[in-house]
Amino acid sequence: MSAVQAVVDAGGAAALKVMERVELRMSELAGGHGPLLERHAGDTIAAGGKRLRPLLVCLSAGVPVPESDGLVRAAVAVELVHAATLVHDDVLDGSALRRGRPTVVASGGRLAATATGDLLFSRAFAELAAGGSGESGDERTVEAVRILARACSELATGELMQRSDAWVATVTVERYLERCRLKTAVLFRAACQLGALAGAASSTTGQPERDSAIESLGTFGEQIGVAFQILDDILDVAGPPERTGKPRGADLLDGTVTLPLILARQADSNLAAAELRSITTAERAAEVCDRIGATGALESTKVRALELVAGAKALLPELPERQRAALDLVADGVVDRYA
Amino acid sequence: MSAVQAVVDAGGAAALKVMERVELRMSELAGGHGPLLERHAGDTIAAGGKRLRPLLVCLSAGVPVPESDGLVRAAVAVELVHAATLVHDDVLDGSALRRGRPTVVASGGRLAATATGDLLFSRAFAELAAGGSGESGDERTVEAVRILARACSELATGELMQRSDAWVATVTVERYLERCRLKTAVLFRAACQLGALAGAASSTTGQPERDSAIESLGTFGEQIGVAFQILDDILDVAGPPERTGKPRGADLLDGTVTLPLILARQADSNLAAAELRSITTAERAAEVCDRIGATGALESTKVRALELVAGAKALLPELPERQRAALDLVADGVVDRYA
Numbered sequence: 001m002s003a004v005q006a007v008v009d010a011g012g013a014a015a016l017k018v019m020e021r022v023e024l025r026m027s028e029l030a031g032g033h034g035p036l037l038e039r040h041a042g043d044t045i046a047a048g049g050k051r052l053r054p055l056l057v058c059l060s061a062g063v064p065v066p067e068s069d070g071l072v073r074a075a076v077a078v079e080l081v082h083a084a085t086l087v088h089d090d091v092l093d094g095s096a097l098r099r100g101r102p103t104v105v106a107s108g109g110r111l112a113a114t115a116t117g118d119l120l121f122s123r124a125f126a127e128l129a130a131g132g133s134g135e136s137g138d139e140r141t142v143e144a145v146r147i148l149a150r151a152c153s154e155l156a157t158g159e160l161m162q163r164s165d166a167w168v169a170t171v172t173v174e175r176y177l178e179r180c181r182l183k184t185a186v187l188f189r190a191a192c193q194l195g196a197l198a199g200a201a202s203s204t205t206g207q208p209e210r211d212s213a214i215e216s217l218g219t220f221g222e223q224i225g226v227a228f229q230i231l232d233d234i235l236d237v238a239g240p241p242e243r244t245g246k247p248r249g250a251d252l253l254d255g256t257v258t259l260p261l262i263l264a265r266q267a268d269s270n271l272a273a274a275e276l277r278s279i280t281t282a283e284r285a286a287e288v289c290d291r292i293g294a295t296g297a298l299e300s301t302k303v304r305a306l307e308l309v310a311g312a313k314a315l316l317p318e319l320p321e322r323q324r325a326a327l328d329l330v331a332d333g334v335v336d337r338y339a
Numbered sequence: 340m341s342a343v344q345a346v347v348d349a350g351g352a353a354a355l356k357v358m359e360r361v362e363l364r365m366s367e368l369a370g371g372h373g374p375l376l377e378r379h380a381g382d383t384i385a386a387g388g389k390r391l392r393p394l395l396v397c398l399s400a401g402v403p404v405p406e407s408d409g410l411v412r413a414a415v416a417v418e419l420v421h422a423a424t425l426v427h428d429d430v431l432d433g434s435a436l437r438r439g440r441p442t443v444v445a446s447g448g449r450l451a452a453t454a455t456g457d458l459l460f461s462r463a464f465a466e467l468a469a470g471g472s473g474e475s476g477d478e479r480t481v482e483a484v485r486i487l488a489r490a491c492s493e494l495a496t497g498e499l500m501q502r503s504d505a506w507v508a509t510v511t512v513e514r515y516l517e518r519c520r521l522k523t524a525v526l527f528r529a530a531c532q533l534g535a536l537a538g539a540a541s542s543t544t545g546q547p548e549r550d551s552a553i554e555s556l557g558t559f560g561e562q563i564g565v566a567f568q569i570l571d572d573i574l575d576v577a578g579p580p581e582r583t584g585k586p587r588g589a590d591l592l593d594g595t596v597t598l599p600l601i602l603a604r605q606a607d608s609n610l611a612a613a614e615l616r617s618i619t620t621a622e623r624a625a626e627v628c629d630r631i632g633a634t635g636a637l638e639s640t641k642v643r644a645l646e647l648v649a650g651a652k653a654l655l656p657e658l659p660e661r662q663r664a665a666l667d668l669v670a671d672g673v674v675d676r677y678a
Binding site: 084088091108109110111112114115116117118119121122123125126128129130131138139141142145146148149150152153155156157159160163164 | 489499
């Protein structure tokens with residue numbers, strides 16, 4: 001049984017139903033915007049990924065997961081934004097494959113991929129705004145748009161920061177963590193906040209409790225999101241390629257300075273003296289990955305990630321037991337990816 | 340006195356105030372998102388362009404233009420989307436200069452430009468959603484998000500269509516017009532609709548009249564938007580470069596089949612037989628532009644655009660006289676660009 005399945009089970013039968021509705025809607029969107037979108041983004045949006053973010057949306061709404069249209073829309077919107085960032089990332093990286101299939105940029109070129117990403121971003125906002133009936137529905141929809149727009153702005157800022165910091169060997173741990181927050185964790189935060197917001201529509205909870213739940217679930221999401229990115233950065237160094245599906249050291253080759261490298265440079269003066277721009281071949285990148293591994297930096301990096309996950313789980317004592325247990329499973333799932 | 344100034348005068352002193360607030364807000368946004376956005380997009384969003392779309396937003400709200408926060412936000416959101424599309428277009432075209440300054444892609448590279456465009460898109464939605472207080476405010480905000488999201492989706496679809504049709508010599512007039520609608524006119528439509536929506540907040544008009552005004556102003560915007568694109572395509576063939584600031588035939592060089600070329604190929608069998616992909620140098624492109632001009636296709640293309648503008652102006656009889664007169668001036672301004 002997959003980790004996601006276990007979490008869905010913990011969320012109750014309704015979680016499964018809502019996730020199925022999310023899948024259905026994603027398929028509709030992949031096929032429903034004419035042949036151009038279908039050709040370019042059908043794979044990315046219809047058949048992709050672990051659906052971790054929609055799952056966070058669902059479970060943040062409550063357990064049993066409330067089967068509301070608003071919740072499905074929020075989950076779809078978050079996954080569309082995720083898909084949009086993947087499509088644009090692939091343009092920037094020039095990646096040829098994602099999830100074993102040709103990327104949009106590989107099959108359609110840069111122009112098609114840029115436009116496809118833009119289309120997915122705007123569809124996400126259209127999806128959120130398709131809801132809203134009655135006064136409090138409209139108020140929640142406006143709040144949802146605010147949450148998603150803020151996350152999208154921060155994701156783009158994170159990309160700019162990564163670009164700006166490329167090949168800068170002096171990047172600090174703090175700046176690295178802020179980059180992880182911006183380029184990855186803010187969408188986990190938004191997923192949890194949007195779920196909590198949609199869940200509030202189905203409950204009788206008062207405004208102060210609702211705001212407090214949205215805030216603590218958002219922080220939970222942000223912390224596991226940072227941990228997710230840190231563990232991703234470990235995998236880039238540790239591989240092995242047959243498991244990750246990509247060669248080791250991609251971050252080194254595009255100049256992205258990650259926590260394993262920062263810590264390894266503190267421990268190994270040869271690494272500290274190495275010129276990052278001289279790492280230009282897969283062989284050389286793999287060698288540097290081995291050196292990073294030899295310093296023990298991967299283990300100390302992993303400790304940081306696990307601390308974040310433990311801290312995230314400790315943020316949820318106010319939640320009902322079943323919901324807390326389901327979200328704990330998601331947090332553990334982020335770590336299991338690495339194990 | 341510039342054409343825009345004349346229109347602003349027609350919109351009353353309040354139009355000037357609102358447009359000044361739009362400029363102020365654009366400057367704030369250029370400077371207020373950290374050094375990365377300022378470096379990359381400051382020029383594009385703070386100092387650029389004719390502000391034709393914000394002007395349409397303002398005048399669609401009514402004359403005298405109501406000085407509401409919602410109207411300023413709507414105008415800023417539309418201009419941010421316009422700026423986002425410019426930044427992404429420049430990535431795709433690899434353009435080095437826009438409005439006489441280096442493009443984002445030229446100064447920051449493709450990655451920075453893609454992320455900057457994404458940031459501008461998400462800021463547009465954040466700007467719309469920053470409003471909304473009280474029930475009917477929230478309802479209008481949700482409707483505004485819907486209008487803008489739809490326009491953004493269509494803009495991206497238009498880009499995909501242009502890419503898909505590149506170097507396809509058999510593109511029909513109908514398909515060309517649909518592409519103009521998608522890649523350009525839908526944002527003019529959204530500008531007018533958002534203005535009408537914001538204007539309705541300041542008036543006592545009933546729901547049916549409001550919906551009818553939004554619809555007819557949207558169609559007005561769409562028609563002058565298509566005319567705007569057609570005239571732009573004429574300028575690409577006609578130049579002269581010292582006036583347009585760019586060499587003639589850029590569309591020919593990137594395979595974009597426009598109305599002047601379609602009509603010229605119907606009139607000139609040599610042109611009809613020419614292989615579009617063989618046009619690869621600026622000299623050859625200029626030659627083909629001359630051939631297109633010699634067929635009279637520029638004049639018949641212009642007739643189409645003028646018919647659209649005249650038709651657009653005829654759509655507004657229900658509007659108050661001063662508002663109609665101001666919008667007529669904008670429509671004429673679209674044509675004057677060419678004259």
